[in-house]
Amino acid sequence: MAEFVRLDSSTSRHTMDKSITLPPDEIFRNLENAKRFAIDIGGSLTKLAYYSTVQHKVAKVRSFDKATKEAASDKLYEISVQEEVTARLHFIKFENAYIETCLDFIKDHLVNTETKVIKATGGGAHKFKELIERKLGLKVDKEDEMTCLIKGCNFVLRNIPHEAFVYAKHADSEFRFQTTQPDIFPYLLVNIGSGVSIVKVESEDKFERIGGSSIGGGTFWGLGALLTKTKRFDELLQLASKGQHTSVDMLVKDIYGGSYGSLGLTGDLIASSFGKSATADKEFSKEDMAKSLLHMISNDIGQLACLYAKLHNLSRVYFGGFFIRGHPVTMHTITYSINFFTKGEVQALFLRHEGYLGAIGAFLKGYITYSRWRLPGSRAMYGCG
Amino acid sequence: MAFNGHQREDEGIDEDETPTKQPRSEKEMPGCFKTEPHNEASASAGRSTSERRTSNSTMRHRADSVKKTRPPFPWFGMDIGGTLVKLVYFEPKDITAEEEQEEVENLKSIRRYLTSNTAYGKTGIRDVHLELQDLTLCGRTGNLHFIRFPTHDLPAFLQMGRNKHFSSLHTTLCATGGGAYKFESDFRTMADLQLHKLDELDCLIRGVLYIDSVMSSGPSECYYFENPTDPDHCVQKPYTLENPYPLLLVNIGSGVSILAVYSESNYKRVTGTSLGGGTFLGLCCLLTGCSTFEEALEMASQGESTRVDKLVRDIYGGDYERFGLPGWAVASSFGNMMSKEKRESVSKEDLARATLVTITNNIGSITRMCALNENIERVVFVGNFLRVNTLSMKLLAYAMDYWSKGQLKALFLRHEGYFGAVGALLELLHPS
Numbered sequence: 001m002a003e004f005v006r007l008d009s010s011t012s013r014h015t016m017d018k019s020i021t022l023p024p025d026e027i028f029r030n031l032e033n034a035k036r037f038a039i040d041i042g043g044s045l046t047k048l049a050y051y052s053t054v055q056h057k058v059a060k061v062r063s064f065d066k067a068t069k070e071a072a073s074d075k076l077y078e079i080s081v082q083e084e085v086t087a088r089l090h091f092i093k094f095e096n097a098y099i100e101t102c103l104d105f106i107k108d109h110l111v112n113t114e115t116k117v118i119k120a121t122g123g124g125a126h127k128f129k130e131l132i133e134r135k136l137g138l139k140v141d142k143e144d145e146m147t148c149l150i151k152g153c154n155f156v157l158r159n160i161p162h163e164a165f166v167y168a169k170h171a172d173s174e175f176r177f178q179t180t181q182p183d184i185f186p187y188l189l190v191n192i193g194s195g196v197s198i199v200k201v202e203s204e205d206k207f208e209r210i211g212g213s214s215i216g217g218g219t220f221w222g223l224g225a226l227l228t229k230t231k232r233f234d235e236l237l238q239l240a241s242k243g244q245h246t247s248v249d250m251l252v253k254d255i256y257g258g259s260y261g262s263l264g265l266t267g268d269l270i271a272s273s274f275g276k277s278a279t280a281d282k283e284f285s286k287e288d289m290a291k292s293l294l295h296m297i298s299n300d301i302g303q304l305a306c307l308y309a310k311l312h313n314l315s316r317v318y319f320g321g322f323f324i325r326g327h328p329v330t331m332h333t334i335t336y337s338i339n340f341f342t343k344g345e346v347q348a349l350f351l352r353h354e355g356y357l358g359a360i361g362a363f364l365k366g367y368i369t370y371s372r373w374r375l376p377g378s379r380a381m382y383g384c385g
Numbered sequence: 386m387a388f389n390g391h392q393r394e395d396e397g398i399d400e401d402e403t404p405t406k407q408p409r410s411e412k413e414m415p416g417c418f419k420t421e422p423h424n425e426a427s428a429s430a431g432r433s434t435s436e437r438r439t440s441n442s443t444m445r446h447r448a449d450s451v452k453k454t455r456p457p458f459p460w461f462g463m464d465i466g467g468t469l470v471k472l473v474y475f476e477p478k479d480i481t482a483e484e485e486q487e488e489v490e491n492l493k494s495i496r497r498y499l500t501s502n503t504a505y506g507k508t509g510i511r512d513v514h515l516e517l518q519d520l521t522l523c524g525r526t527g528n529l530h531f532i533r534f535p536t537h538d539l540p541a542f543l544q545m546g547r548n549k550h551f552s553s554l555h556t557t558l559c560a561t562g563g564g565a566y567k568f569e570s571d572f573r574t575m576a577d578l579q580l581h582k583l584d585e586l587d588c589l590i591r592g593v594l595y596i597d598s599v600m601s602s603g604p605s606e607c608y609y610f611e612n613p614t615d616p617d618h619c620v621q622k623p624y625t626l627e628n629p630y631p632l633l634l635v636n637i638g639s640g641v642s643i644l645a646v647y648s649e650s651n652y653k654r655v656t657g658t659s660l661g662g663g664t665f666l667g668l669c670c671l672l673t674g675c676s677t678f679e680e681a682l683e684m685a686s687q688g689e690s691t692r693v694d695k696l697v698r699d700i701y702g703g704d705y706e707r708f709g710l711p712g713w714a715v716a717s718s719f720g721n722m723m724s725k726e727k728r729e730s731v732s733k734e735d736l737a738r739a740t741l742v743t744i745t746n747n748i749g750s751i752t753r754m755c756a757l758n759e760n761i762e763r764v765v766f767v768g769n770f771l772r773v774n775t776l777s778m779k780l781l782a783y784a785m786d787y788w789s790k791g792q793l794k795a796l797f798l799r800h801e802g803y804f805g806a807v808g809a810l811l812e813l814l815h816p817s
Contacts, residue, residue: 043700043717097724123700123716144707194695194717209708211754214715215660215747218695222722226736227671231725250639250663255467257567262584263654271563272467272639272663278670279537289671300660300747307656307754341656 019090020160020353037110038362039102039132040148041124043194044218045322046094046102049359050110051087058084089363091356093322099128103135117141119366121148121358141366146199148361149191150207153320155360156353157184164318164349167331174328178349188314190305191357192321194218198308210312213304217323220297227293228286236290237327243291248284250275270295291329298330302337302348309346316347322355455523455814457556459495462810464588464803465564467639468663469533469769470542471806476500477527478519491550498549499530506541509534515800517599523814531803533769536564543575552577559809561588581812586644588808589636590652593767596800596807597626607765609796613782624796626765633761635752637768638802639663643752645759655755658748662770665744672740673733681737682774688738692731695720718743745777749784756793764795769802 037050062078094102106118118136120129121143129140156163162177189199196213217233224236252260253267254276265271273296277284305317317338324330331350338348353360460475476496480488503511510533517529534542546552558572561583572578597606605623612618633655634644640661646652662678669681691713697705698712699721710716719739721727752764764785771778778797785795800807 043695043720044723123697123702123705127700127702145705146708194700194720195715213747213750214694214718214720215743216717216720218717218720218723219743222693222717222719223668226719226722226728231723233723248667249659250467252563255563255567255639257563257569260563263586270640270659272661272667273659274667274671275467275639275659275661275663277667278468278663278676284671296660296664300658303656303658303751304754307751307758311754311758 018352019088020156021086021088036363036366037106038119038121038148038359038366039106039125040145040356040358040362041096041099041120041122041128042358043123044096044221045193045355046096046099046124047122047356047359048092048094048102048106049356049363050090050092051363052090053085054088055083055085057081089360091353091359093355096124099124099131100135103132107136111136111138117366119143119362121145121362143362143365145358146197146207146209148358148365149197149320150189150199150201150361151364152353152357152359152361153189153201153318153351154184154204155364156351156357157318158182160353163352165352166347166349167328167335169328169332169335186314187316187318188305188309188312189318189320190301192216192301192319192323193355196301196304196321198305200308200312200314211304211308213301215297215300217321220293220323224290224293227289230286230290234325237294237325237330239287239290240294241291241327241329243285243287243289245270245288245292245295247288248277248292249273249295270299273299294327294329295333297323298333299337302334303341305348306338306341306346309342315345316349318349318351320351320354320357324350324354326350455525457554458492459554459556460522460810460813461556461558462588462806462808462813463558463560463562463565464585464805464809465536465539465560465562465568466769466802466805467563468536468666469638469802470536470539470564471562471769471803472532472534473803473806473810474499474530474532475520475522475525475527475810476530477525479526489554492554495549495551499532500528505532505534506538508538509542515803517596520599529807531800531806533802539564539568539571540575543571546576546578557581557813559583559813561585561805561809583809583812585805586642586652586654588805588812589767590634590644590646590649590808591811592800592804592807592809593634593765593798594649595811596804597629597798604799606799607796608799609794610779610782613779613786613795619779619782626796629763631759631761631763633752633756633759633764635748635764635766635768637661637748637766637770641748641751641768643755645755645761655759656751658751660744660747662744662768665740665770668740668744669737672736675733675737679773682741682776684734684737685741686738686776688732688734688736690715690735690739690742692727692735693721693739694718694742715742715746718746741776742780745780746784749781749788752781753785753788753793756789762793764793765798766795767798767801767804771797772801 037048040047060080060082064076064078115138118132118138118140120132120140122145125140125142129142132140158180161180164178166176166178168174168176186200186202189201191197191199194217196216197209198211199207200210201207220236221233225231228236228239230236230239249270250272251267252265252269252271255271256267259265259267274292309317319334335348338346458477462473464471476499503513512531512533515531519526520529558578559581562585565580565582569580569582572580607624607626608621609624611620611622630647632646634646636642638661640657640659640663642657643655644652645655666678666681669675673684675681675684694715695717696712697710697714697716700716701712704710704712756762756764766781782795785793
């Protein structure tokens with residue numbers, strides 16, 4: 001079954017990746033009914049970002065000074081109702097197995113007679129090009145995955161308040177949202193999709209994929225499905241939140257009987273993931289295995305991120321992609337891992353629209369092209385070119 | 386005490402230096418990688434030449450005092466890890482008739498038991514191919530044996546020690562690894578043995594440097610793979626670890642420790658990872674139902690991981706050229722397993738292979754980043770994960786070479802997981 005997010009943003013199940021109000025920029029306003037969208041086809045999921053306007057009535061109240069009243073019957077207040085149109089960007093994702101359903105959605109809701117081209121990014125933009133062109137009768141305009149990713153990331157960091165946040169498990173407020181800031185560079189973006197891409201971003205246009213890892217969301221999903229027979233990613237996360245990894249993992253104290261003092265390795269640290277599961281005489285619960293797997297992958301990604309951050313002298317790491325999904329265990333493990341390996345020198349930050357960065361970037365790319373055509377001489381938007 | 390490694394000239398006489406205690410950091414460690422035959426942990430060569438020749442009587446006198454400071458047999462070094470116990474045993478081959486007569490019965494039976502068997506109980510194994518013959522240690526000549534058994538069976542080992550009245554031999558048992566700490570009280574209560582606990586990384590480094598300096602008549606201790614990227618021409622070649630520093634030492638046991646070694650006495654633990662040999666074995670057992678390391682490796686050798694993993698070409702339909710990612714590179718380990726169809730189409734062997742490849746590549750990746758951060762180009766991989774695991778060794782050699790564009794060299798040592806135990810034995814003979 002495909003996962004759907006309700007179209008109306010206000011009743012969206014996933015409050016973290018709510019639709020975003022596009023800044024009241026000239027360019028967006030002039031495209032009232034134009035249906036604009038972009039698609040990001042990754043290794044496992046297809047992400048769609050589409051534009052639509054929300055029309056609502058707004059009551060405006062005007063009050064009058066008593067002293068200026070000419071007659072007792074004159075009104076004190078004048079209420080007028082106006083139509084306001086807000087431009088919003090909506091998000092929806094589909095499992096790749098259901099890409100045809102996604103394309104049907106696009107065909108039914110997003111394509112109109114004016115649409116000639118569809119902006120697509122991700123590996124699937126290459127792999128599914130022909131399917132898309134055939135099914136939608138549109139030309140696929142492929143954009144590079146990293147470019148869109150960074151464009152999207154820069155955009156949300158700069159313009160969407162409370163997009164980025166720090167997770168502090170034991171603090172009063174778990175989520176510490178960051179305000180937008182103009183000065184976001186340089187930073188490291190660790191995009192955890194099916195696999196992991198690590199990108200160093202130095203400026204709007206200067207970024208480089210400096211490394212990656214094959215142990216990512218796809219590994220959690222695949223290994224999790226094999227070990228627990230649970231097919232859904234979200235179900236795996238639910239299992240993990242209930243598990244005890246200590247029955248499956250070999251901790252430092254299991255080897256040392258306590259901590260490895262001289263190296264500062266406390267007894268509770270994991271020495272060997274799944275280190276206890278080689279014993280044939282035991283059955284391990286799904287919850288425990290899922291938790292162990294989550295720890296294993298989160299720690300590994302955290303560690304790798306630290307190694308890259310250290311090599312490139314970066315102190316801020318943002319995590320994108322759909323692996324995290326606001327899961328407390330994941331966020332805590334990654335944050336802990338980063339703190340552990342860098343002794344607190346590097347900060348781990350998460351993004352509300354984590355997995356939609358590529359789609360946002362591709363969408364923005366579409367606007368640039370469109371706006372340049374429609375509004376000659378309009379300024380380049382947000383410095384992206 | 387520091388000794389020169391010399392051949393014994395005649396019975397009962399040891400040629401050696403003044404048996405003063407020397408700081409390990411300076412003289413103990415075999416800083417020189419000379420290939421003198423049967424050299425043991427030697428002090429600097431300079432000293433040895435000046436003090437070698439003295440008169441007979443002086444030598445005899447000194448031999449006596451040396452005998453006092455030399456520990457009594459049996460000589461063991463033990464490394465109790467998360468999954469395996471590694472034991473090195475020195476079998477003296479120069480026992481005189483006199484000595485033999487004096488020898489206590491249980492010491493004799495221990496020696497006979499260990500050297501006339503290659504398997505002990507159900508799970509103990511002596512790696513005969515790793516035996517170092519005609520080695521001189523502490524003035525005695527003999528063979529060094531390498532024995533291992535699962536940590537799980539330590540109680541049986543302790544019981545045996547008790548049965549053979551090991552404790553009556555009043556020998557110090559030098560042990561390292563986490564188990565030296567964890568099982569210390571068990572040794573006392575079950576076998577009446579007092580352990581001399583040692584740090585595992587100190588022992589590891591010491592053991593590595595010593596074994597490499599020993600010239601055996603067999604193959605070279607250190608080797609690498611030539612043409613790792615070409616399966617038809619990939620060959621194992623010897624390597625001399627001369628001027629080895631700085632060196633990145635990656636110990637792959639149940640878990641992984643990565644050390645940067647700058648000199649015999651100067652090293653630091655850079656980092657570690659919990660995705661190690663224990664993970665490979667644990668996951669394999671869960672996924673395939675196998676129960677031993679050998680079984681898991683056998684399955685892996687028969688499997689095809691590309692059916693299990695999601696490759697770049699599975700996502701892109703080809704290469705991701707812009708960032709130099711070839712289509713055959715793994716984008717997502719086990720990434721195909723989210724599909725029910727694909728789960729049903731892969732075999733246990735494929736899963737075992739994928740597990741091996743995933744763990745190995747991850748270790749390679751972390752190692753490579755550490756090497757870059759520490760500015761070190763030579764990496765030595767040790768630990769029992771690599772035992773009879775040519776697949777992982779070749780993968781590591783390949784990964785190091787490919788992703789570093791030839792900058793990093795992966796090296797391997799024959800005695801893989803025994804260095805900690807060797808280091809412990811050396812501590813017994815040459816306490817620091």
